[in-house]
Amino acid sequence: MRDDINDYRLFTEWRNNPHVRNFWDPDDPPQTLDQTIEELRPDTIPGSPTTACFIELDGRPVGFIQFYRWSDFDEDAAAVDIPYGKDGYSLDLFIGDPGVVGKGLGTRAVALVSDYLLRDLGASEVSLLTEVRNEVAVRAYEKAGFRKVKQVLDTDTYTGERVLSWFMVIAPGSLTSSAP
Numbered sequence: 029m030r031d032d033i034n035d036y037r038l039f040t041e042w043r044n045n046p047h048v049r050n051f052w053d054p055d056d057p058p059q060t061l062d063q064t065i066e067e068l069r070p071d072t073i074p075g076s077p078t079t080a081c082f083i084e085l086d087g088r089p090v091g092f093i094q095f096y097r098w099s100d101f102d103e104d105a106a107a108v109d110i111p112y113g114k115d116g117y118s119l120d121l122f123i124g125d126p127g128v129v130g131k132g133l134g135t136r137a138v139a140l141v142s143d144y145l146l147r148d149l150g151a152s153e154v155s156l157l158t159e160v161r162n163e164v165a166v167r168a169y170e171k172a173g174f175r176k177v178k179q180v181l182d183t184d185t186y187t188g189e190r191v192l193s194w195f196m197v198i199a200p201g202s203l204t205s206s207a208p
Contacts, residue, residue, distance in 0.1 A: 029068065029071070029072055029080040029081055029082055029092070030072055031069055031072040031073070035072075035082070035089075036061060036064045036065050036068065036069075037061060038082075038089060038124070039064050039068065039092060039124070040059050040060065040061050040063075040064045041124070042091070042092065042122065042124025042125070043059040043064065043122075043124070044058045044059055045124060045126055047126055047129060048122045048124060051122070051158075051159055051162050051165070052122055052184075053184055054184070054185075054186050055184075055185040055186060055187070055188065068080055071094065077096050077097065077100035077101070078094050078095070078096040078100075079094060079095050079096070080092070080094045081093050081094065081141075083121070083123070083133060083137045085128060085133060089124075089125075090123060090124065090125040090128045090133060091121060091122055091123040091124050091125065091128075091133060091134070091137065092121060092122055092124060093119060093120070093121035093137050093138075093141055094119065094120050094121070095117055095118065095119040095141055095145060095154075096117065096118060096119075097115070097116065097117055097118075098110075098112035098116045098117065098118055098155070099112070099114070099116070101118075104183070107183050108157065108180050108181065108182055108183060108193075108195075109180055109181075110155065110157075110180055110195050112153070112155060113152030113153055114152060115149075115150055115151050115152040116151065116152050116153050116154075116155060117145045117149070117151045117153070117154045117155070118154065118155050118156055118157075119138065119141055119142070119145075119154060119156055120156065121134060121137060121138065122134075130164075132168075132171075134165070134168045135168040135169070135171045135172045136172075138156075138168070138169060138172040138174070139172040139173065141154075142154045142172065142173070142174075142198050146198070146199075146200045147200075151200075152199075152200075153197050153198065153199045153200075154174075154197070154198050155177075155195060155196060155197045155198075156169065156174065156195075156196050157180065157182050157193040157194070157195055157196075158193055158194050158196065159182070159184075159186075159191050159192070159193050159194075160179060160192045160193060160194055161192075166194060166196075169196050170196075172198070173198045174196040174197060174198045175196060175197060175198070176194045176195075176196055177194075177195045177196060177197050178194075178195050179192055179193065179194060179195070180192075180193055180194075180195050181193070
């Protein structure tokens with residue numbers, strides 16, 4: 029993702045699509061362009077602890093993925109009560125383009141980024157949180173090689189309550205060749 033108004037506009041549009049809003053901070057009001065810029069601009073600058081990226085299909089952006097070391101966000105990990113290794117990474121993503129939802133792109137993106145983090149950056153593991161009620165995402169992550177470790181209460185809320193989520197992990201040697 030670049031520090032570019034068109035990238036921020038696209039992210040804002042996607043973030044407000046019902047299929048994304050249902051699982052990405054659902055209690056928050058619709059995202060504004062100004063909020064997107066404030067939230068994501070720091071992640072487009074070299075040296076940021078978070079790397080924000082677009083997922084592309086045939087050279088066209090269709091989704092968003094970000095990754096970061098848990099150690100850079102200790103307080104967030106503690107608030108959710110999740111363990112992580114010294115070089116543990118996490119990631120978050122969504123497929124923003126409703127026309128390509130359900131085509132396996134999320135599974136493929138998670139597998140590719142996890143492979144990069146584990147093999148190229150030396151991650152001790154890659155983890156993520158996904159809502160228990162988001163069965164489609166849970167299956168996609170399992171196809172990519174993630175395994176459920178435990179249920180936790182995420183800091184995101186849904187109807188005023190903290191979201192029950194799966195803490196899922198993939199470790200070196202766990203990548204599956206079955207990912208699309």
